[in-house]
Amino acid sequence: MSKLTYQNVTMRFGDVTALDHVSFSFEPGHVYGLLGRNGAGKSTLLSLTAGWRHATEGEILLDGKSVWENPQALQQIVCMSDGNLFPTLRVKQGLIWYSRCRPGFDMEQALRLCGKFELSLKSKIHSLSTGYGTIFKLIVAMASQAPFTFYDEPVLGLDANHRDLFYRELMEDYGNNPRCVVISTHLIEECANLLDHIIVINKGRLMLNEATEETLARGYSVSGPAGAVDAFTAGKALYGAQSLGGLKTAYVKGRPEGETAPAGIELGKLDLQQLFIQLTNN
Numbered sequence: 001m002s003k004l005t006y007q008n009v010t011m012r013f014g015d016v017t018a019l020d021h022v023s024f025s026f027e028p029g030h031v032y033g034l035l036g037r038n039g040a041g042k043s044t045l046l047s048l049t050a051g052w053r054h055a056t057e058g059e060i061l062l063d064g065k066s067v068w069e070n071p072q073a074l075q076q077i078v079c080m081s082d083g084n085l086f087p088t089l090r091v092k093q094g095l096i097w098y099s100r101c102r103p104g105f106d107m108e109q110a111l112r113l114c115g116k117f118e119l120s121l122k123s124k125i126h127s128l129s130t131g132y133g134t135i136f137k138l139i140v141a142m143a144s145q146a147p148f149t150f151y152d153e154p155v156l157g158l159d160a161n162h163r164d165l166f167y168r169e170l171m172e173d174y175g176n177n178p179r180c181v182v183i184s185t186h187l188i189e190e191c192a193n194l195l196d197h198i199i200v201i202n203k204g205r206l207m208l209n210e211a212t213e214e215t216l217a218r219g220y221s222v223s224g225p226a227g228a229v230d231a232f233t234a235g236k237a238l239y240g241a242q243s244l245g246g247l248k249t250a251y252v253k254g255r256p257e258g259e260t261a262p263a264g265i266e267l268g269k270l271d272l273q274q275l276f277i278q279l280t281n282n
Contacts, residue, residue, distance in 0.1 A: 008058035110143035130157035
């Protein structure tokens with residue numbers, strides 16, 4: 001089974017260290033969430049993965065071979081951000097060129113998705129709106145059928161209907177051709193139920209690398225009237241809390257260990273987005 005491995009990957013821009021000795025792997029058969037705050041190093045990681053930049057230190061290996069200046073390896077990797085290589089072409093012409101660059105490109109799927117998203121084949125790529133520019137990149141990435149497919153902020157500029165359509169098409173596509181799918185996004189709440197593995201990069205360093213189930217098992221939520229929540233969580237270690245009016249939700253570290261919630265208090269699962277916010281707040 002192919003594996004994309006990051007070994008002590010470091011990227012410096014002058015005095016700024018964007019990535020600091022990051023090591024982990026991506027494997028087929030998973031939908032990963034690549035999460036991090038602005039400036040955490042996610043985009044740098046993707047640019048290195050796509051072969052647009054060379055790491056200052058460390059290596060990115062596909063099946064043990066560096067992806068840098070390795071056309072055979074890079075044929076197996078697609079990042080949706082590279083969907084603007086032919087900006088002066090019309091959409092259909094652009095798809096034809098991509099089909100020539102990507103041996104596994106599914107033109108039938110690409111044209112079907114253009115119809116579903118109502119993307120005109122006659123439109124010039126550089127004249128597309130932000131939303132439709134994103135849609136074009138999504139279609140290119142999905143139809144490429146690459147073993148390692150990276151989506152970078154995949155719903156940027158999309159309205160609610162198109163976002164929902166993308167998530168449905170993504171999971172249908174993954175079901176038809178299971179491979180490694182990586183979603184780098186700030187809208188964690190929207191796609192949390194799609195992700196089976198979480199990678200968190202914080203300030204250039206790997207902070208978390210584990211199955212989503214393990215991440216959510218790190219704690220639980222306690223919701224109800226603020227006073228009752230405070231009393232129930234007194235002495236417990238917290239990730240953080242949110243208040244709205246007289247109601248409060250606290251995020252408790254650990255497991256309930258058979259505790260029974262008093263009347264008016266509700267125990268629930270951790271919310272992935274809120275957990276991410278609390279973990280990366282410092």
